[in-house]
Amino acid sequence: METATNTIDPNEVAKFEAMATEWWDPNGKFKPLHMLNPCRLDYITRQIGAEFDRDLTQDLAFAGLRILDIGCGGGLLSEPMARLGATVVGADAAAGNIPVAQVHAQAQDLAIDYRHTTAEAIADAGETFDVVLNMEVVEHVADPQGFLRACHSLLKPGGLMLCSTINRNPKSFMMAIVGAEHIMRWLPKGTHEFSKFITPDELYKLIEGANLSPVDRKGFVFNPILWTWSLSDKDLSVNYVTASVKPD
Template identity: 75%
Template sequence: MQAAETSVDADEVAKFEAMAAEWWDPNGKFRPLHMLNPCRLDYITGQIAAEFGRDLSAEAPFAGLRILDIGCGGGLLCEPMARLGAEVVGVDAAARNIPVAETHAAQSGLEIDYRHGTAEELAAAGERFDVVLNMEVVEHVADPRAYTATCAALLKPGGLMICSTINRNAKSFAMAIVGAEYVMRWLPKGTHEWRKFITPDELTQHIEAAGLAAVDAKGFVFNPLSWSWSISARDLSVNYVTASRKQG
């Protein structure tokens, strides 16, 4: 059997391998992600509930939904999805992330199917999901267009992909690289490469080329005064998130 092609960038995987043990430390190298996570979860849960007609106040509102988190890391998104009743698969190309995620899930009493591998391998195996979470990954792959097509292939008809990334402009360079890596030292230097950031128009082109229909786009905006993140309907200048649906 021919091995599935992959859009994984080995250098990018190595960066996150080196930080694997710190996934669940809110004051460690993933502090920015811990700060952003409540905002991400508000968007994700709201979009899933709207698309699948689920009541978030109900017990296990995502029961019956199969959700894939690509680039799952230590499980910061997988665990909340499992608590909401979904069947969750988390996949990551960085092998060291998987035992960290498995250990934390076991400590939390959660059953999550964590796998070391790639989106391409899952697609080649015929895996299909109601929801694909594609959060802060597309700016780290070798071929964003091919990778987006793989994500689309992983969706069932009527399935939903939620994809977040970083815009490419002068402001994102100042905030996501100079500010986050050099001034605040939230992330190790070199975590991001500005040239690999993706504009909303470029991401929309990738999404539509993959046969998906864009249904929503919002910005994640950091307020340095309140030291908090919020969702913006207008400001997609740095961090932003999209939702798209597979026709079925």
Template identity: 65%
Template sequence: MTSIDPAEIAKFEAMAAEWWDTKGKFKPLHMMNPVRLDYIVTQIAAEFGLDRNAPRPFDGLRILDIGCGGGLISEPMARLGATVVGADAAEGNIAVARLHAEQQGLKIDYRATTAESLLQDDEAFDVVLALEIVEHVAEPAEFVATCHDLARPGGLVLMSTLNRTVKSFGAAIIGAEWVMRWLPKGTHDWDRFITPEELAQMMVQAGLAPVDRRGMVFNPITWGWSLSDRDLTVNYAISGRRTV
């Protein structure tokens, strides 16, 4: 079985060369990335009792970045000391990620593969990151269960995605795709967006205990992003600990 939706993979394969272009099709991700990274680092440090201000706070942690794209999160995780496996079903993404990591002098184990294949190979991780991917897979609940299985007991699974609200339709589709044209039309399918409550329930059913959820909010006046305890209406992140 696989969670891969070939049509969704094709969308991102077509944009692979632009992953590290801060003014290209992935501009929204580059803008959001510092806030997204701050959430990830804070959650991992808290769950594992680490000092996030240490030179290499994630030394000794094995982290999987599933759906890693061009490596926007894999690279900072490696700089923080983690042993990183970056996996993506789109071979074009992996080629770009490998080249960029090499140029940066970073050692990252990039693989053109799926979460299910990693599980079949008995891979296990302290942290599983699944960022902006669950809304693109064929069976979200099965994908969440696979992420659970890839985490070691006591491990952490972090996901970020888009809420299914009127506001998210306006921001992610009308704004980002139709008006600003940051992304090609059709990159997102609003019907596939997942509410925080739905994703939390998928986690619980898979054996993950949700420990935190946070909104990532764009301010059109300051043209910047921030984390929010209250506003999860568009982009949000959720983390869960493997309990069984």
């Protein structure tokens, strides 16, 4: 199946290229992701464990699974997947992210296949995966529907895609743009574009339009008092994540 090759937005790539060296600084420009990461990983590991009947209390619980981390950045998700025994490919359209990820993985003695490439290019090469991690990427591409179709092509039948993004409403504007970029200065101004945010219902339609079946969605909720993130069944008002499968 041939896929589109032009869902990359060069302006979005340039934003993250400029921040590449800070990926592993927990107090740097990616501080929000470092804070969110334990919550993201909790959802990711539980969904993969349930879908593939893996016991998360066991060492190397994901052994035998091939996982693609699209928009891998510095490897904040790729490394935990590799530690759980998965065969991991980390792909990013920003070339500067790849050497940062490679050096950090080598220092951790982790074998991860990091590539400067796109989802479409990997799909066109005929590669397939048990799991595609598509986290905080869809709001940065030029063509979300085309991008999700490429993700469909990348999945084996019965494969699982986990996709997170940001809702589009006044609260998300205040939290993700005004709060994170202008007040807290966790991210450089202009990191996010409000018009590219996607509501949960819109994302479900895009996922279904890519011939995937949505099976779950949860909110990532920030508590400013406890300074922690948690999962919510009901509050998808700002950050949220979805799980979908490719029919057998």
